Amino acid sequence: MKKQHLVLFVLLSFLVNLTNAQVERKNQLEDTYASYYSIERETIHLHLNKNVFILEEPVWFKAYIYNKDTNKPAINSTNIFVSLYDEKGKEIDKKLFFAQNGVVSGTMELSSAVTPGNYYLRAYTNWMNNFPEDESFTSLPIHVVNPYKEELEAFQDEETATPHDVQFLPEGGYAIENSNNTIGVKVSNLNQNESKIKGSIFDNNTTEVLTFETNSFGHGKFNLIYEKDKTYYAVYTINNKEEKTFLPKPKPTGFNITIDNYSNEKYTYINLKTNANTLELNKGKTYYLVINQNSKISVVNLDLNNLKTQNTIPVESANLVPGVNTIALFDDNSNPILERLIFNYQNINVASVNTNIKKVKDSITVNLKVNTQNNQNQLSQLSVSTLPNINITNASNADIMSSFLIHPYIKGQVQNASHYFKNVDRLKKYDLDLLLLTQGWSKYEWKNIKKGQLPVTYGFEVGLKIEGTFNRYAKKHRSNKTQMFSMTNGVNENTTIDQNTNTFVFDNYFLKDGAVINFSLYENDKAVPKVNPVIQTINGKRELMHAFKSKTKVIRKKSTQSDLRTAFKAYNIEKLDTVNLSYKKKKVVEKPLKHEKSYIANKYSNGIKIDSMIERTYFNISDLINANGFVVEDLAGTGFTRIKNRNPVTYLGSNEPILIIDNVNLGNNYDMLFNLTFEDIDEIYINTNGLGYGAAAAAGVIRIYRKDGSQSLEKIKLREYGDVVIKNGFSIEKKFYTPAYYFKSDDVLSEFACLDWASNITTNDLGMYTYKMKDSGLNDLVLVIQGFTSTGELISEIKTVKVDKNQ
DSSP states (O other): OOOEEOOOOOOOSOBOOOOHHHHHHHHHHHHHHHHHTOSOOEEEEEEESOSEEETTOOEEEEEEEEETTTTEEOOSOOEEEEEEEETTSOEEEEEEEEOBTTEEEEEEOOOTTOOSEEEEEEEEOGGGGGSSSOOOEEOSOEEEEOTTOSSOSSSOSSSOSOOOEEEEEETTSOOBTTSEEEEEEEEESSOGGGSOOEEEEEETTOOEEEEEEOOTTSEEEEEEEOOTTOOEEEEEEETTEEEEEEOOOOBSSOEEEEEEOSSOSSEEEEEEEEOHHHHHHTTTOEEEEEEEETTEEEEEEEEGGGOOSEEEEEEEGGGSOSEEEEEEEEOTTSOEEEEEEEEEOTTOOBEEEEEEEEEETTEEEEEEEEEETTOOOOOEEEEEEEESSSOTTOOTTSOHHHHHHTGGGSSSOOTTGGGGTSSOOHHHHHHHHHHHHTTOSOSSOHHHHTTOSOOOOSOOOOSEEEEEEESSOOOTTSOEEEEEEETTTTEEEEEEOBTTTTEEEEEEEOOBTTOEEEEEEEETTEEOSSOOEEEEESSTTOOOSSOOOOOOOOOOSSOHHHHHHHHHHHTTOOSOOOOOOOSSSSOOOOOOOTTTTTSGGGGGSEEEEOOHHHHHHOSSHHHHHHTTTEEEEEOTTSSOEEEEESSOOOSSSOOOOEEEETTEEEETOOGGGGGOOGGGEEEEEEESSOTTSOGGGTTOEEEEEEOTTOOOGGGSOOOOTTEEEOOSOBOOOOOOOOOGGGGGOHHHHHHHOOOEEEEEEEOOTTSEEEEEEEOOSOSEEEEEEEEEETTOOEEEEEEEEEOOTTO
């Protein structure tokens, strides 16, 4: 068991000369902490391209996975699950992504099931199921709006959201009689400009004892000596209404704490306070002051005979671990009696980014250069969201710094995270300390820590695990093998078949969701004809044992949806357009449908020209058909697929549409579809009611025209036995595009759009990277940059840049 000790130079006149029992208790505490944190812990951050979306607009993100103990990219897990939840806690969608070197980029579709409201992305790994604490990442709210609808379905202007809450929280957890207590103030569920309140503290004789106020984030504190047999209450005003809240009752004995880590650059002052009654009752006892972050721990023995009612312990901040440290006081029976989270800014491992942009014709070249603190050049992983300005779409409040340095240690979320890490000064340190004071105790509870090392039940997962069998038994006493093959997916593997169970397993493979893979049976190296596999993806849809907690709405005086709808109305934007326009403000000329008049019923069909936009929007042909009135179903993992009309046809009639390719009627045989790619197809005509085709086509018609020069149907090999469509495989990030409706006006573009999303940025060894984006025609741009270096330096910057049109 490896213990990492913190070296604390404390100036204590009350350190104890240790007895053997006290040494054993001290070592026991150190060993318990070290044992509990001995297993690697991962944490995840999602950088979103923005946080306000219109119905069915995709969400792009990049996931960063971090090792909490080493503070470096976590590389052991490659399988990253990302789920979409509504604010009631219902899971809408879940996808699996394949991470390499601690990063992965992805897209989450906002399907037709997503209605206006608040949504959340949650990211996790299977390994996180080993821990009693929820180590997953949950994003700040993603706002989905409908700018065309009159009535507001979310972001309500009326006060129908969760009522505001004002709490008074003793620092360390408890207030003590006849002792100087620090009381934190926390105002929740109000807009930022409403969270700054002022008030007064009164005793039970209605005597005003002191005044207090909070900062713009709703956090504050004051000092109060609780006199025996007195009660205290606060009076304050919110929204012109006076309110009253009683303060927590004090305990007759115990300890409280006050931390000051912002007034002196060199020292963090730990002020332990108690009353005379507590010291009298605990004469001769030894208490233990514990400071830790994960497996890094220091234990200081305190002789209560040497303590006073107020004791100041100065600790050199440079000897604390960078980031959140947990300070806890244990009694002589190893019971925690107070706890406080503090943040140490010294030696935080961060890097900066220099940016340079140049306009070249109709594009903008972006040059990035990562600078580390020790000026050593390092490979870095980055993602950059380009916005018109710091507007309501800005997702920078979900900051990688807080995700890795603060969020893993607290029970709640950090609002306005970027505030605490930009241009850090004494006031920023004070604000962050107020935040941690009002967060309460750490999410790592002693009831779990004292159990010691956790059993590892769930492993790191790398790739998919496929288990299967064939619809006939392989003959025994022969060499029975299975071949897994797909030329387009680069797969050609063999494994033996278990003769007792007639099953086979392929483990640790990267297989795309929807990929067509062939599984063949070989006996003595000879292929067995006309056999079909039945397979299942074992680990493609892992659940997290920690349930997602439903979120509550926040009152908004002015709704984002109202703003967006007003802008759309003002510029006569009436219909969602998913076509990817160029950034030049000119009329887009759509390509005419070549085969619109080739058959009379085509005029009653939804004609779709297969172009680059369609290829970016839909993963494959199944997705396109599924989005246009039909349901594409897999039949229990057999590898066969059928298509059904979403609407009922007749009681006895089939609800499967007719497939016609190049004027050849294939009936309900859809095998041909899955041997075609978008590159093969010129146009698709989808007719959900069969109008123009007669009664036989009551369930609809899918008519496909392939590109000129395509092979005849007779020469195209239909699906062979053994082909299976992989379900719950890895999702792939779609190519970014800005929906065309944003370009209808400069005002809409500048307020609500994400202009560019560069997610797969890997710098060279010098920390440099160059990429291009289209010129939107705007003069001012904001680059939201997040990432980390190969050695763990965190990168989080917001750059405002001007585009020189004279270049």
